Amino acid sequence: MKIKKVNCLIDFFSEEIPASMQLFLEKELNLLFEKVLNKVLLSYEKIEILSSPRHHCALIHNIDSVQKDQTLDIKGPRIDAPKLAIEGFLKTNKTTLKKLTVNKTNKGEFYFHKKFIKGKTFSQLINNIIQEVCASISWPKSQRWGYSDLKWGRPLRNIMVLIDKSCVNGKIKINDHDFIKFKNYTFGHRSLNKTVRVNSVEDFINTMKNSYVFVNRLQRKKAIEMQISKISKKLNLNYYRDDSLLNEVTGLVEFPNVLVGKIDKQYMKLPFEILSIVMKVHQKYFSLIDNSKKMAPYFLAVSNLKPNNQTDKNVVRGNERVLRARLSDALFFWEYDCKNDFSYYLNKLKTIIFYEGLGDLHDRSLRLSKINEKIGPSFNFKDNKKLNKLGLYSKLDLSSNLVGEFPELQGTMLKYLAKLNGFSKDMQIAFEDQYKPVGLNKNMPRNKLGSILSVSNNIDTLSCFFSIGLIPTGSRDPFALRRSGNSLINILWHESNTLSLDQLINSLDEKLSKEVKLVNEIKNFLIDRLYNFLIEKGFRSDKLSAIISKDNIAQKTFLEIKSELKALDKILNTKSGIIFISNFKRIYNITKKSETLPNSLIVKEELLILKEEMQLYNFLTKLSKSNKISSELNYNKIQSDHFNEFNSLIEKFFDNVLVNDKNNHIKNNRIKLLESIKLNFEMICKFQILKI
Amino acid sequence: MQKLSFQEIILKLLNFWSKQGCTILQPYDMEVGAGTFHPATALNVLGPNPLWKVAYVQPCRRPTDGRYGENPNRLQHYYQFQVIIQPSPDNIQDLYLKSLKEINLDHLLHDIRFVEDDWESPTLGAAGLGWEVWCDGMEVTQFTYFQQVGGFEVRPVAVEITYGLERLAMFIQELDDVYSIDFNGLPKSSGGKSYGDIFKDAEKEYSEYNFENANVDKLFNEFDNCVKECNDLISLEKPLVKPAYDQCIKASHIFNLLDARGVISVSERQAYILKVRNMSKTCCSEWIKRNEN
Numbered sequence: 001m002k003i004k005k006v007n008c009l010i011d012f013f014s015e016e017i018p019a020s021m022q023l024f025l026e027k028e029l030n031l032l033f034e035k036v037l038n039k040v041l042l043s044y045e046k047i048e049i050l051s052s053p054r055h056h057c058a059l060i061h062n063i064d065s066v067q068k069d070q071t072l073d074i075k076g077p078r079i080d081a082p083k084l085a086i087e088g089f090l091k092t093n094k095t096t097l098k099k100l101t102v103n104k105t106n107k108g109e110f111y112f113h114k115k116f117i118k119g120k121t122f123s124q125l126i127n128n129i130i131q132e133v134c135a136s137i138s139w140p141k142s143q144r145w146g147y148s149d150l151k152w153g154r155p156l157r158n159i160m161v162l163i164d165k166s167c168v169n170g171k172i173k174i175n176d177h178d179f180i181k182f183k184n185y186t187f188g189h190r191s192l193n194k195t196v197r198v199n200s201v202e203d204f205i206n207t208m209k210n211s212y213v214f215v216n217r218l219q220r221k222k223a224i225e226m227q228i229s230k231i232s233k234k235l236n237l238n239y240y241r242d243d244s245l246l247n248e249v250t251g252l253v254e255f256p257n258v259l260v261g262k263i264d265k266q267y268m269k270l271p272f273e274i275l276s277i278v279m280k281v282h283q284k285y286f287s288l289i290d291n292s293k294k295m296a297p298y299f300l301a302v303s304n305l306k307p308n309n310q311t312d313k314n315v316v317r318g319n320e321r322v323l324r325a326r327l328s329d330a331l332f333f334w335e336y337d338c339k340n341d342f343s344y345y346l347n348k349l350k351t352i353i354f355y356e357g358l359g360d361l362h363d364r365s366l367r368l369s370k371i372n373e374k375i376g377p378s379f380n381f382k383d384n385k386k387l388n389k390l391g392l393y394s395k396l397d398l399s400s401n402l403v404g405e406f407p408e409l410q411g412t413m414l415k416y417l418a419k420l421n422g423f424s425k426d427m428q429i430a431f432e433d434q435y436k437p438v439g440l441n442k443n444m445p446r447n448k449l450g451s452i453l454s455v456s457n458n459i460d461t462l463s464c465f466f467s468i469g470l471i472p473t474g475s476r477d478p479f480a481l482r483r484s485g486n487s488l489i490n491i492l493w494h495e496s497n498t499l500s501l502d503q504l505i506n507s508l509d510e511k512l513s514k515e516v517k518l519v520n521e522i523k524n525f526l527i528d529r530l531y532n533f534l535i536e537k538g539f540r541s542d543k544l545s546a547i548i549s550k551d552n553i554a555q556k557t558f559l560e561i562k563s564e565l566k567a568l569d570k571i572l573n574t575k576s577g578i579i580f581i582s583n584f585k586r587i588y589n590i591t592k593k594s595e596t597l598p599n600s601l602i603v604k605e606e607l608l609i610l611k612e613e614m615q616l617y618n619f620l621t622k623l624s625k626s627n628k629i630s631s632e633l634n635y636n637k638i639q640s641d642h643f644n645e646f647n648s649l650i651e652k653f654f655d656n657v658l659v660n661d662k663n664n665h666i667k668n669n670r671i672k673l674l675e676s677i678k679l680n681f682e683m684i685c686k687f688q689i690l691k692i
Numbered sequence: 693m694q695k696l697s698f699q700e701i702i703l704k705l706l707n708f709w710s711k712q713g714c715t716i717l718q719p720y721d722m723e724v725g726a727g728t729f730h731p732a733t734a735l736n737v738l739g740p741n742p743l744w745k746v747a748y749v750q751p752c753r754r755p756t757d758g759r760y761g762e763n764p765n766r767l768q769h770y771y772q773f774q775v776i777i778q779p780s781p782d783n784i785q786d787l788y789l790k791s792l793k794e795i796n797l798d799h800l801l802h803d804i805r806f807v808e809d810d811w812e813s814p815t816l817g818a819a820g821l822g823w824e825v826w827c828d829g830m831e832v833t834q835f836t837y838f839q840q841v842g843g844f845e846v847r848p849v850a851v852e853i854t855y856g857l858e859r860l861a862m863f864i865q866e867l868d869d870v871y872s873i874d875f876n877g878l879p880k881s882s883g884g885k886s887y888g889d890i891f892k893d894a895e896k897e898y899s900e901y902n903f904e905n906a907n908v909d910k911l912f913n914e915f916d917n918c919v920k921e922c923n924d925l926i927s928l929e930k931p932l933v934k935p936a937y938d939q940c941i942k943a944s945h946i947f948n949l950l951d952a953r954g955v956i957s958v959s960e961r962q963a964y965i966l967k968v969r970n971m972s973k974t975c976c977s978e979w980i981k982r983n984e985n
Contacts, residue, residue: 324868
């Protein structure tokens with residue numbers, strides 16, 4: 001029989017949930033509903049999650065209106081069990097002996113009771129489903145309210161559940177005595193100040209829209225973007241795109257209304273980034289730029305009120321006044337900061353602690369200078385004077401007022417200070433870019449100096465925190481050291497750098513680089529980062545394991561690792577390469593199976609009887625020589641020349657030579673021959689691991 | 693319509709919350725950094741009466757925020773309007789919006805927004821979740837559901853609403869400068885006073901005191917004395933909790949002054965905060981104990 005399908009809506013109405021938490025809750029609700037619905041054996045087409053600051057809704061499309069009936073075979077006592085046991089079984093299952101069946105199992109004959117379970121309807125189950133979902137959310141941060149024991153992101157005020165066209169009664173527990181009862185209404189936009197009734201699940205999104213709530217996040221986001229582009233077009237300007245801001249603002253409004261305000265002329269002399277940060281961080285305003293990419297004297301505020309000329313005007317006027325106050329603060333700091341010279345800031349760094357037990361920022365700057373000088377050559381940069389200055393001045397702006405007020409401006413502020421103090425353009429860029437890339441992000445420093453400083457920053461940070469035992473464990477990484485490690489690997493890989501991890505760690509202060517335990521901790525940490533990084537980059541784990549091992553990876557330069565992986569790809573992409581690998585695996589398996597022969601044993605030419613094994617031996621001699629000559633393992637060299645030759649030799653060998661000869665000497669000699677070939681190739685790469 | 697004066701805003705809010713059943717208290721008579729320090733908030737949310745509704749104005753001092761009377765937005769002394777309701781009622785957001793309407797900030801005419809801002813007071817060992825409330829982009833209120841005070845769970849949860857009175861007045865009177873706020877709503881000729889008339893001179897003097905002249909040695913001494921006296925009072929056979937808590941408030945303010953004088957290094961800072969927190973924790977713990985008996 002076909003089960004009737006229904007649609008269901010569950011609307012959780014709460015006080016304003018923070019923007020970032022909305023995204024978390026979307027994922028969590030989706031996951032939990034999926035889990036619980038699967039548990040109760042109800043199938044459905046899909047779950048759609050809607051969310052806005054006050055509404056979080058699950059729309060379940062085409063779900064079974066009723067569970068399937070089930071018959072369970074409940075095993076009872078053995079047929080020769082004591083009477084008491086059998087009677088007990090009958091009692092608990094409310095049945096009679098006649099109705100039981102007897103089944104044979106491998107432990108004898110047993111009584112069985114056929115239990116029929118009638119499927120429950122979805123509307124009977126929904127209450128428990130919701131209760132379970134509510135209790136299972138693993139909030140990153142949550143709160144109680146009033147007498148509640150239940151936790152939610154912010155107080156949960158109303159729940160409405162609809163199946164097709166009818167509201168469902170029910171309640172969820174918030175403490176031992178109190179419940180939130182399901183209502184047959186929800187709430188619209190705050191300005192509407194009244195309850196909203198919804199006719200059917202299908203109508204929900206539209207009904208809410210008519211009540212001034214866009215419950216669909218994407219629709220809301222699109223609406224904001226459309227309004228922004230309309231306004232920018234009208235002003236003949238461009239919108240300075242900022243996705244993180246757009247996402248945040250989308251989580252702050254239910255009925256977006258983009259308004260444009262003016263920035264007083266006197267503040268337009270502030271640099272672009274400062275204007276933009278002040279507007280973004282504190283006020284969540286978007287910026288507009290003109291055709292020459294200069295900041296235009298306007299800002300865009302996204303209000304949560306429906307459009308109305310008079311209120312819009314008021315709202316804009318209020319926002320303009322707030323921005324004026326913010327910018328006048330920023331301008332004051334900017335002008336004050338610009339008056340001071342580098343020596344003033346350098347001295348001030350001595351009063352700022354980097355971290356307790358890790359000295360001040362001046363100490364850190366000195367360390368960065370030294371690291372810069374040591375790693376500079378690997379970036380083909382050898383101007384030591386410049387490298388030194390780059391480190392020494394790299395933290396100056398951290399003692400400026402503006403960065404004190406807006407930490408996001410670190411680096412950018414230094415760029416402007418450097419410009420004022422006559423530093424070259426490449427130094428300015430490096431100062432600004434030193435905090436890039438953020439982890440695995442693709443946004444790299446724009447020049448070599450920036451990359452060098454970024455690597456120095458990160459390796460110094462890692463060694464500092466590791467040296468006082470603050471090492472990330474499990475999910476705890478309060479200083480984002482994994483991100484530091486990722487950033488560093490990201491750059492060295494991107495640059496195909498000629499440093500190895502060992503050399504990088506050696507660039508640290510001598511005192512540190514001589515502490516064996518510490519060095520090993522840092523090294524192992526970075527190896528893990530590198531491995532993860534390469535997996536992220538899409539390299540197959542078998543390829544990585546074939547080339548990388550904990551013993552050798554820290555000695556290889558990034559350039560080498562990169563070219564080895566490239567060469568390996570080449571091998572895997574040719575027919576002869578693939579055949580070679582399967583031949584290698586065959587050799588590998590034979591030598592693995594046979595007993596280990598003493599190392600002293602070598603292949604004896606006089607014991608090679610057949611033509612095929614002689615030829616293979618000659619090939620081996622040639623191979624070991626060539627490997628010795630190029631101590632760098634160069635795949636490209638062995639590839640085309642050797643694979644075809646090797647493949648045909650080994651195939652002839654397998655066709656015509658019996659390894660397990662009756663004569664033990666001959667047999668061992670043959671195994672030793674294969675083993676030598678295996679060892680020679682294994683030096684290059686553990687081919688046996690590769691999946692083909 | 694004439695714009696509300698500073699004192700009218702206070703009167704309207706007092707009136708409104710009084711009608712909601714709040715007991716109207718007066719400011720605590722000590723220097724505090726926020727209305728939360730008032731024992732009516734800090735101690736009373738931990739018991740003994742789970743039905744606790746109060747409202748009061750609290751003058752606050754934040755020595756490091758002084759700007760010699762030269763910055764139009766920053767003061768070292770300012771006023772908060774504080775509402776504490778325990779347990780937090782279900783319609784508290786609506787009540788709050790109504791209170792704004794009383795002072796002519798109708799949420800149908802202004803863009804009122806609840807923007808995430810989790811609150812924490814390291815010296816009080818207190819934390820809560822909530823928002824800063826924006827009115828047309830201006831932060832006018834801090835709205836917090838207390839989860840913890842003195843390291844102890846607040847049960848039932850209390851809600852704290854803290855209005856920044858100067859910010860509200862500047863917004864309502866449409867001003868860019870705090871000192872030009874109309875304080876009493878009278879024309880100059882009949883004794884009208886601006887905020888600046890009353891406080892500008894004090895801001896200048898106290899900034900000089902806070903940043904340059906406060907006697908550092910004496911303050912360090914006093915701080916230690918506070919810590920000692922707090923411990924002594926708590927260790928009495930019959931502990932004197934409220935007087936001990938006063939010492940904690942005092943120590944907190946002295947710490948703020950020392951901070952403004954720039955004599956507390958970054959690494960020492962944490963240690964001082966911890967000392968104050970321990971004092972407040974002990975007081976809260978003793979307070980809870982007493983109420984249980």
